[in-house]
Amino acid sequence: MFVRNWMSAPAIALPPTTTASVALDFMEKRRIRRLAVVEDGVLVGIVTKSDLLGAGKKRRVDKVTTVANLMSRKPLTVEEGDTLETAAQLMLEEKVSGLPVVDGLRLVGMITESDLFRALCSMLGIGEKGARVILTVKDDADLLQTMRERLNGLAVRSLVTVHDPKRNVWDVAMRVRGRVPAMNG
Numbered sequence: 364m365f366v367r368n369w370m371s372a373p374a375i376a377l378p379p380t381t382t383a384s385v386a387l388d389f390m391e392k393r394r395i396r397r398l399a400v401v402e403d404g405v406l407v408g409i410v411t412k413s414d415l416l417g418a419g420k421k422r423r424v425d426k427v428t429t430v431a432n433l434m435s436r437k438p439l440t441v442e443e444g445d446t447l448e449t450a451a452q453l454m455l456e457e458k459v460s461g462l463p464v465v466d467g468l469r470l471v472g473m474i475t476e477s478d479l480f481r482a483l484c485s486m487l488g489i490g491e492k493g494a495r496v497i498l499t500v501k502d503d504a505d506l507l508q509t510m511r512e513r514l515n516g517l518a519v520r521s522l523v524t525v526h527d528p529k530r531n532v533w534d535v536a537m538r539v540r541g542r543v544p545a546m547n548g
Contacts (some may be wrong), residue, residue, distance in 0.1 A: 366450050367443035369482045370464045370472035376401040379408065386430050387415040395486035399463045399470050400434045406463055406470045408434030440465045441474060447482055450474050487523030488538025498535040502526075506533055514539060 366382075377386055386398060400408035412524050414433045422424040440463045441450045450462060454476065461475035484490070500509045506524070517539040525534045 364445070364447045364482060365484075366441050366445045366447060366464055366474050367472075369447060370443065370473035370474040371478060372464070374399050374463065374470045374472045376406075377430060377468055378402060379429060379434065382432045383415050383428045383430060383433055386410060387412070390415070396473070397461045397473065398430075399438075399452045400430055401470055405468045406438070406440065406465060408436045409438040409463060411433040415532075423426065427468060438463055447479065451479055454479075462484055486523050487536060488493065491520055491538050493520050493538045494538035496537045496539050498537070500533045500535060502533070503533045506535070510535060510537075516542065 371516055375393065375395065377389065379400050379402055381389075384517050390396065390398060396412045396487055399406055400410055408431070410430050410433055414435070432456050439453060439459060441453065443466055454460065454462060461473055463470055464472035488495070496514070498510060498513055500506050510519075514537075518541050519537050519539055521538040523536045526532075527535075529536060
């Protein structure tokens with residue numbers, strides 16, 4: 364799974380000359396928490412709603428304070444071809460809730476915690492028809508063979524595995540439907 368498939372695009376961006384009060388109003392109307400800051404087509408920063416609200420408590424949000432004064436410069440980014448795992452790991456390690464997505468220097472989207480949750484729900488088959496099956500498979504067993512045996516021909520629609528080294532097992536969550544037709548051989 365790749366960032367390009369789950370990011371919000373096109374990216375919503377403002378120029379650095381935008382006043383903080385206009386940016387805050389814009390965020391509230393759009394119900395978003397972060398904005399990319401772009402100048403001459405190049406990503407130059409990111410500003411979050413909390414950056415703007417924090418500035419307001421310091422009485423800096425007024426008609427002249429610009430986003431350029433409050434934004435984080437040289438933000439962490441991911442490429443649209445990066446995996447979701449790469450984006451999630453970077454967000455966890457750096458304690459950020461969203462990342463601008465770039466193609467070279469050009470801003471193409473934004474990937475957020477909400478986008479990662481949407482991807483997780485999709486991986487778990489939430490909203491799909493079929494039964495949810497949970498299996499626990501010992502570390503030393505052949506994972507795929509054990510699944511085949513236990514499912515007894517049910518068609519797998521989604522599949523997620525998580526290793527639990529403390530219990531020496533794999534927990535497998537699947538969404539299944541109907542039987543797979545027998546192959547004529």
